[in-house]
Amino acid sequence: MEIAGESHELEYVYRRVTIEKRMQSGNRDLEGRVLVIYTGGTIGMTRNNTGALVPTSNSIVKLLRNYPQMHDEEYASKSFGDDGPLVLPITSEKRRVIYSVKEYDKLIDSSNAIAEDWIYLAKDIKRHYTDYDGFVILHGTDTLSYTASALSFMLNNLGKTVIVTGSQISIFEPRSDGFDNFLTSLLIAGNYNIPEVCVFFANQLMRGNRTSKRTTDAFKAFHSPNYAPLAIAGITIDVDYRLIFRPQTLEKFDVDTRLCEDVTMLRLFPGITTAMIRVAVQPPTKGMILQSYGAGNMPSNRKDILEEFRKAVAEGVIIINITQCSQGTVSAIYETGAALRDAGVLSGSDMTPEAAYTKLAYVLAKPEWDLKKKREIMSKNIRGELTADQRSPRKDSDLLDAVARNLDLTSQNDILQLRNILFPGMVGSAIMNQDIEKLKEIKQYGSDFCETNADLRTPLHFAASEGCLKVVRYLLENGASVHLRDKFDRTPLIDAIDNDHHEVIKLLVQCGAHISGCGLWLGQRLCSAAASGNLKKLVSYYLAGVNLSERDVSGRIALHFGALHNQGEVVKFLLDRGADPEAVDMLGQTPRQLANLASANEVIELFRPVSLSR
Numbered sequence: 001m002e003i004a005g006e007s008h009e010l011e012y013v014y015r016r017v018t019i020e021k022r023m024q025s026g027n028r029d030l031e032g033r034v035l036v037i038y039t040g041g042t043i044g045m046t047r048n049n050t051g052a053l054v055p056t057s058n059s060i061v062k063l064l065r066n067y068p069q070m071h072d073e074e075y076a077s078k079s080f081g082d083d084g085p086l087v088l089p090i091t092s093e094k095r096r097v098i099y100s101v102k103e104y105d106k107l108i109d110s111s112n113a114i115a116e117d118w119i120y121l122a123k124d125i126k127r128h129y130t131d132y133d134g135f136v137i138l139h140g141t142d143t144l145s146y147t148a149s150a151l152s153f154m155l156n157n158l159g160k161t162v163i164v165t166g167s168q169i170s171i172f173e174p175r176s177d178g179f180d181n182f183l184t185s186l187l188i189a190g191n192y193n194i195p196e197v198c199v200f201f202a203n204q205l206m207r208g209n210r211t212s213k214r215t216t217d218a219f220k221a222f223h224s225p226n227y228a229p230l231a232i233a234g235i236t237i238d239v240d241y242r243l244i245f246r247p248q249t250l251e252k253f254d255v256d257t258r259l260c261e262d263v264t265m266l267r268l269f270p271g272i273t274t275a276m277i278r279v280a281v282q283p284p285t286k287g288m289i290l291q292s293y294g295a296g297n298m299p300s301n302r303k304d305i306l307e308e309f310r311k312a313v314a315e316g317v318i319i320i321n322i323t324q325c326s327q328g329t330v331s332a333i334y335e336t337g338a339a340l341r342d343a344g345v346l347s348g349s350d351m352t353p354e355a356a357y358t359k360l361a362y363v364l365a366k367p368e369w370d371l372k373k374k375r376e377i378m379s380k381n382i383r384g385e386l387t388a389d390q391r392s393p394r395k396d397s398d399l400l401d402a403v404a405r406n407l408d409l410t411s412q413n414d415i416l417q418l419r420n421i422l423f424p425g426m427v428g429s430a431i432m433n434q435d436i437e438k439l440k441e442i443k444q445y446g447s448d449f450c451e452t453n454a455d456l457r458t459p460l461h462f463a464a465s466e467g468c469l470k471v472v473r474y475l476l477e478n479g480a481s482v483h484l485r486d487k488f489d490r491t492p493l494i495d496a497i498d499n500d501h502h503e504v505i506k507l508l509v510q511c512g513a514h515i516s517g518c519g520l521w522l523g524q525r526l527c528s529a530a531a532s533g534n535l536k537k538l539v540s541y542y543l544a545g546v547n548l549s550e551r552d553v554s555g556r557i558a559l560h561f562g563a564l565h566n567q568g569e570v571v572k573f574l575l576d577r578g579a580d581p582e583a584v585d586m587l588g589q590t591p592r593q594l595a596n597l598a599s600a601n602e603v604i605e606l607f608r609p610v611s612l613s614r
């Protein structure tokens with residue numbers, strides 16, 4: 001494997017920074033946290049003594065720290081001290097981006113990338129998933145689309161933004177496109193919830209598995225030939241939320257890093273021989289991407305070739321037909337294309353070669369699926385990689401047109417504003433009335449359940465604080481995100497905890513919701529719940545996966561307060577979940593000692609070791 005290790009130079013410090021320090025600093029900007037994984041590529045290369053470009057270790061962070069557009073030194077040191085993370089200057093985006101760079105020990109030219117590198121990246125994202133809002137991967141351009149495509153399949157039920165980017169000119173050179181690509185990727189990853197593996201290049205955010213490298217020399221190195229960009233970065237960053245592929249499931253994020261090595265690619269050309277095809281499909285080949293002519297055609301006068309494909313399919317090889325053209329889709333409109341289909345070759349629709357190849361490697365590696373299921377999945381859209389079904393046209397224009405006409409609105413801007421006012425209001429009222437039928441109707445009008453109101457609250461925030469389990473479930477099954485934070489940094493999970501909706505908490509956690517951030521903040525809340533005997537609240541935190549022994553500012557855990565205030569039920573609950581009666585606070589006192597000092601008899605009894613009767 002080429003990528004061997006990682007740099008710990010910039011460990012993420014949120015957890016180490018005390019609440020007091022953040023309070024003293026007076027910094028109250030909303031923050032988005034991004035992990036940058038630096039794998040190599042032109043973006044960080046310098047010239048060696050022969051003049052060739054090579055990846056250079058331990059330099060990119062130094063450069064960024066001295067570059068005011070990429071690092072606000074003053075804010076960073078006030079908030080995090082001297083060896084803290086990097087911080088972007090404030091922009092017109094809502095959140096200031098705090099980012100750390102994880103530099104791999106062996107930086108590579110991406111032409112050297114292999115499947116193991118994708119696996120390493122996928123595992124790395126999983127490892128850091130709960131600590132960050134989004135991820136940016138700095139990567140060489142040559143195989144960038146392969147990496148983005150492979151990751152899109154390996155990252156199951158992705159709930160956070162992952163952006164792969166790079167540049168045509170190194171950021172160590174004065175005319176680099178790298179800063180723009182990197183900076184905008186950071187802003188998007190820290191501010192927008194686009195739960196896809198994306199590629200950002202030359203002002204366009206594209207779905208990763210729809211991209212291909214299109215040129216070696218222009219700054220616009222990538223294109224997404226068959227799918228519109230998800231966002232365009234102009235004066236503002238305009239995201240087209242209708243294009244985003246959101247997981248619609250009650251399962252949480254996970255990675256599946258199994259990939260089959262026995263997949264090959266073959267491009268038809270006029271002089272191809274049966275011997276060449278035979279070599280390509282012979283064992284151990286289990287799958288092949290066939291790049292045919294035009295709309296999926298092959299020479300109809302070459303029955304010999306067709307016969308080779310037929311035989312291979314009969315032996316269980318999955319062959320996917322995609323076009324050699326850089327744009328468009330295969331279809332069986334010509335006799336020449338239909339012949340391939342009849343030989344058992346599957347249509348790859350409008351998949352890019354990179355997406356088709358990595359998807360087949362992913363699908364073939366699943367022993368739990370039989371051949372029929374694998375063939376079925378290859379024809380289905382699983383990560384937005386192909387156009388399978390033409391969705392029924394949305395009705396939003398009908399409704400908006402009608403209201404706009406009545407109000408005499410004509411400008412596109414006014415109509416957009418109307419939409420932004422109308423839909424959140426309709427969704428909010430349907431949630432309050434627990435009216436799923438209404439929500440279904442609104443969804444048909446093109447409403448996105450991740451849209452936020454002025455306080456950045458989403459429909460899931462409302463439903464979670466109201467405690468409507470069936471609405472929460474419906475929203476989650478229809479693309480709502482558990483990760484969005486409102487203007488006060490509250491997630492739907494925090495809303496559910498504050499209102500002690502235990503069933504909702506369980507469902508949100510099942511879908512990957514988690515509490516991240518400062519342990520002290522949690523410690524204070526747990527201690528205060530324990531002091532007042534609020535068992536229900538402690539159960540809420542417990543169900544949310546919080547460590548019940550988080551400490552408050554005086555080093556005490558909830559058990560100290562339960563003991564001091566003689567809260568028997570609370571103490572029993574905490575002891576049953578592993579809280580330590582001998583945990584020492586800043587003054588050296590333990591919960592057991594506090595119980596004795598306060599003559600908390602009920603608790604003293606609970607702390608007594610159970611004597612074994614003979």
Ligand code: ASP
Nearest residue numbers: 041042109110140141142
């Ligand atoms: N050969 C380089 C790479 O793929 C090209 C680049 O980064 O643009 O790593």
